Amino acid sequence: MDPRSIENSLRADIAACTTPEELEAARVKYLGRKGVLTSFLRAIGEARPEDRPRLGAETNRLKALCESLLAARRAQLGAADDRAGYVAPVDGTLPATNGVSGRRHVISLTFRRIGSVLEGMGYRLARGPEVELEYYNFQALNFPDEHPSRDLQDTFYVSNDILLRTHTSPIQVRYMQEHKPPLKVYAPGRVYRNEALDASHQAEFHQVEGLYIDTDVTMADLRGDLLLFLRDLFGSDIRVRFKPHFFPFTEPSVDVDMSCFNCHGGGCVICGQSGWIEILGAGMVHPNVLRAVGIDPDRYSGFAFGVGVDRIAMIRHGIPDIRMFLTNDLRFLEQFTER
Ligand code: PHE
Numbered sequence: 001m002d003p004r005s006i007e008n009s010l011r012a013d014i015a016a017c018t019t020p021e022e023l024e025a026a027r028v029k030y031l032g033r034k035g036v037l038t039s040f041l042r043a044i045g046e047a048r049p050e051d052r053p054r055l056g057a058e059t060n061r062l063k064a065l066c067e068s069l070l071a072a073r074r075a076q077l078g079a080a081d082d083r084a085g086y087v088a089p090v091d092g093t094l095p096a097t098n099g100v101s102g103r104r105h106v107i108s109l110t111f112r113r114i115g116s117v118l119e120g121m122g123y124r125l126a127r128g129p130e131v132e133l134e135y136y137n138f139q140a141l142n143f144p145d146e147h148p149s150r151d152l153q154d155t156f157y158v159s160n161d162i163l164l165r166t167h168t169s170p171i172q173v174r175y176m177q178e179h180k181p182p183l184k185v186y187a188p189g190r191v192y193r194n195e196a197l198d199a200s201h202q203a204e205f206h207q208v209e210g211l212y213i214d215t216d217v218t219m220a221d222l223r224g225d226l227l228l229f230l231r232d233l234f235g236s237d238i239r240v241r242f243k244p245h246f247f248p249f250t251e252p253s254v255d256v257d258m259s260c261f262n263c264h265g266g267g268c269v270i271c272g273q274s275g276w277i278e279i280l281g282a283g284m285v286h287p288n289v290l291r292a293v294g295i296d297p298d299r300y301s302g303f304a305f306g307v308g309v310d311r312i313a314m315i316r317h318g319i320p321d322i323r324m325f326l327t328n329d330l331r332f333l334e335q336f337t338e339r
Contacts, residue, residue: 003058006036007065014069023074030066037063106336107206107325110313111188114208117232118186121225123210126185128171130192134161136170141249142288149248154194156203164192168209169249172285172304175211176293181300182214188309199321206309213285213295213302219252222282222303226256230279233312234261241276250283250304261315270315277315280307 010030017023030036037059044055104112115125128136143150153166171187187209195201210229212221223240231238238261242254258279260271267273282305287297310322317336319325324332 001036001040003040003055003062006030006040006062010036010062010066011069014066014073017073018077020074020077023070023077027066027070031063037066103334103337105325105333106313106317106319107309109336109338110309110316111206111208113233114307114309114312115186115188117229118208118210120232121228123184123186123212126171126175126187126211128165128168128174128187128189130165130190131158132163132165132170134163136173137163137165137167140173140289140292141169142286142292143248147248149246155192156194165189166193167191167306168207169304169306171209172211172249173289173293176213176290176295181295181302184212184214186210197323199323200311202310202322202326204326205322208307208309210305210307211285211302212304213290213300215300217284217300217302219284219303222284222305225303226280226282226305230258233316234258237264239265242282245281245283247281247283249286249289251286253281253283256280256282256305270318279311279315280305282306 010026013026013029014023017026028035032038041056041059044052044059047055119125137155138150139145155166156164158164168187168189168191171185171189175183175185175187189207190204191207192204195203197203210225212225219242223242226240227238230240237259239259241257241259243257245253245255247253256279257276259265260268260275260277262268262270263275265275267275271277282303285302285304290297290300290302310325313319313325314322
């Protein structure tokens with residue numbers, strides 16, 4: 001073997017070592033008593049006399065090279081070993097990464113907004129069950145059995161007498177059974193109807209009911225409260241108009257439009273070019289409803305109104321499809337924050 005091929009093979013062998021044991025084997029292979037370099041040195045005695053000094057010097061160079069390569073490789077492997085056991089210190093002063101935090105649903109935010117406006121106007125909170133007696137949802141509200149107006153509020157029946165409420169109006173009846181006039185309440189909640197689903201109809205949606213009963217309450221009071229309420233929500237230049245309508249539990253009944261907050265009546269995409277937005281139903285509480293709860297209709301009168309919360313949220317935020325509220329898409333829900 002010549003010095004050049006010895007050098008090549010010892011470089012390759014040492015570079016291939018990955019453990020201290022392999023390094024030791026390589027050392028023995030080249031530097032051991034019967035190792036490659038030792039044998040080579042002994043063989044010099046058989047070379048021609050004039051070649052001996054050069055071969056001797058070459059062997060010493062290879063021995064030194066082998067030792068330094070072994071030492072370098074040992075240091076490399078040792079460093080890798082150290083890194084494997086390395087644990088980075090915790091720096092408690094670094095800024096925290098942002099965690100995922102929850103937020104209120106846009107419908108909850110709208111409930112809160114509506115509630116705070118009405119509370120500011122003297123309405124107190126009332127509540128009632130979502131699983132309701134047929135009596136409170138229909139009968140006591142002057143819907144006769146078999147009356148066609150029930151078809152507009154087809155719902156999900158638990159039994160003949162028990163159903164998922166179709167509106168928040170049954171809370172009026174429950175509240176008036178328990179309290180004497182004068183009374184002024186608002187009743188928020190979830191309601192259900194057996195609807196064909198589309199961009200503006202969903203089987204589960206939300207309403208807020210308003211009710212005010214006292215002596216001498218008139219439609220002018222209703223109009224005044226609705227103006228205050230809608231101006232607080234949509235802007236101080238909002239106007240309202242009443243259109244005749246029918247609800248069994250109010251007489252007279254009205255559909256309430258507000259002037260478009262976007263175009264102020266000129267016509268735009270939001271109001272369908274009409275300048276007006278249909279926003280709620282209302283009316284003077286029907287004498288039959290007052291009688292059903294033991295309030296004398298000759299002494300007391302009052303008004304009620306029902307607001308669609310989903311519709312208010314859609315109009316306020318420009319939401320095109322009511323179904324977005326219940327699909328739980330975070331890309332949608334994350335856009336709404338408390339204001
Ligand atoms: N309860 C009616 C509905 O859901 C709305 C309404 C409430 C109308 C109060 C008049 C008075 O359609």
